Amino acid sequence: MSNLFDLLVAGLATGAIYALVAVGFTLLWQTSQTINFAQGEFVMLPAFLMLAAMHVGAPFWLAIILGILLSMILLGLAFKLLLVDPMMRHGVLPLAIATMALAIGIKEAVKQFYSAEASPFPSVVPTGDISILGHAVSLQSIGVLVVAILAVLGLTTLLNRTSLGHQMQAAAQNPTVARIIGVPVERMILLTFLINAFLVALASLLITPIYLAKFSSGEVLGQAAFIAAIVGGFNQVRGAIAGGLLIGVLDNLAAAYVSTQYRAAVPMIFLIAVILFRPQGLLGRAEERTV
């Protein structure tokens, strides 16, 4: 069925973006027990930073670089120093609530200082399509998939194949022991925040040409990524990737074969089923769960 093939490609492309956002989610959780409910808004904001850069005359490529750098400063460094660090000592829940407040703050700020209206956003991938197995597949979908896969591959290589990655994993798994053997735990945690900021900026760059730049566009993304992270396993990077792809495909299939009205409900039902029957997530490890 040609329709099914198209749906799978479109679903994988959306899912790959969910995966990027979900990976950031799990990284923050593993290293610092931060559940970032502003993750969706973190995806929305970089697009506006890039638009602002273009507005003052920067060409698109420069705007992308500036947007990513600014995101890493604001959503990585400043987020950690100004919100996570002071709130952390009060526990996981107050921090989670603080991130919810941050989400509202970011949304309202964009609405106030930019506009409540949607804005167009240029695409890094040219429009047009190529033929795969006799099916016309859009370059945009392929582009999104390729960039997302490269980002995830890069991240897993960093985590598993480099000394830095091993130190990060040690800091995440047992900070006390890591400290004893000389891992700079604080710096490792900061690094995960910067990586998260980089991933959300990348997701923003990929998704905004399709969804348009709008202050409220983070709501859907944040929710999808959160579900993806839980479904895949909150304590596993590979779980978040699988969860993201799965939710993307499921969402598209539900819209096509169930009904558009219930498309949002299907991933939710799936989420409930996972929580009931496999609470550690599809690829998660049960023993590591602390909540």
Place this chain on the structure above:
Amino acid sequence: MKPTLLVGALFTIMTATSAYAQAIKLADVAELSGGGATVGTNWKNGIDLAVEEINAKGGVLGRKLEVTHADSQSNPGVARAQVQKALDGEPYVLLGPGYSGSVKVTAPLAAEAGIAQIMGGEAAELTQQGNKYLFRTSFGQQSSMPKVAKYIHDEMKAKSVAVIWVNNDFGRGGRDVVIKELDRLGSKVVADLSTEAGQADFAADVGKIKAANPDAVFVYLNEEESARILKELKRQGVTVPLMGETTLIGQKVIELAGDAANGARGHVGLTTDAPVDLIKAFREKFSKKYNYVPDHNGLKGYLAVYMVKATTEKMGKVDPKKFADTLHGLTIKAADEPGILMDVTFSDTGDIDRQSFLVEVVEGKQVVKQVLPKVK
């Protein structure tokens, strides 16, 4: 020194109060944020422009217009609360909202208060419920959809049509009328797809359209969703003719969808590209003031204020109770009141009759292909 100051202050307060008493109060409730922000912002700017113009020329019957704006957040519940609040301030006329769903829940409040409501909603049912105080600024779907169906059948020669609509009062109303008309004319509806307001991802819906393989697609969504689906249709390589209403080929949609909007056609009750001199002048004034080209909602807001002016001048006095009665059956000619832009007649139900246009997007610009005359 002190008594002088006191007298000065008193004098200032007195003059301020007397100016306040003289001003004609209009209350606007519009979609200034949320999904309808494009609609509401254009509507509001249109209103402000008209008020500024009228006040600069001495107001209406020598009294200044004064307008307040409230944000419905594109949410019918909020709209209802805002309209109640606006009515508590006893305005002369209520302007807005733009979304049909919000109009539906607020119209009974205005009717109960006996205040005329000039709004932007286009759902067919709005003026079919015997409300004596509700007035349109644009065509209702019962006037526009038959023209659309006829064009799809006669001009596009489409034997099979996919209809994709947004699941709210506006979308459902249009879908019901257009499907009935297409059936009557003999064009088969091969896909009937509902989508959600604010939907971001249209990949699955476009997949269904492709699977149905129609001769033409009728797209009836709000502006932002229209832009997203146009991009997705292009992304998935759908090349069949696209037909819609104003919401498919509006300025904002063209800006958001870029070259994906090229080739889309739509029936338009109002467009700033109309080959009408007064509309061209309006467009110029609006673009100069706000630095962007308005869509039809800008025109609607502008017209709403001039409807107030023309009706009040016809009555010869400011009488909120008689306002609705006077506007029913009234024909306003552009020659007498240039602000009304085109000759218009209001029916007893608050519907309008006016000439309309068939527009195609060519290289990012609305091009009027046909002028469709007034019905009566």
